[in-house]
Amino acid sequence: MNSEMYAEVDTALKKFRPFLVRDGGDYELIEVTPDGIVKIRLLGACETCPSSDMTLKMGIELTLSEKVMGFKEVVQVFLKGSLCRFCLSWER
Template sequence: MDQISYAEVEKALKKFRPFLLRDGGDYELIDVTNDGIVKIRLLGACEVCPSSDMTLKMGIELTLSERVPGFKKVEQVY
């Protein structure tokens, strides 16, 4: 399996970022591991939003799975 790159992940997430910014949130890309795990810290309104799990799974994870070959899952870093 080829390792996914930090740049690939950032490029894919740029497509999703406007949705977070519109609601007063954002993200910080913390790490991209060799085994396809992307670690993200949610910022702003997303830090305390009760829907942050949905944002991670149905927004960020779905975006990455569609656009980054080798991506496995997203993990939230606090």
């Protein structure tokens, strides 16, 4: 993990967080890979919201592409056992 890129992503996401919290949601930053992939888990209302894809692509991904050099893509991560059709399983 590139700690500098992680810090940049974390800072950019913190600026986006109030929009999620306002709607009863939040996020957890899981990982920033060396090749610029950001893995996050949406929480609260955002976790099951039908608009979560829009939040990821038009909100979070757009924000990161403007603020973080080397950023490529955001991927939503789900806890193993969550009810989702398109899940990347992840366990702690």
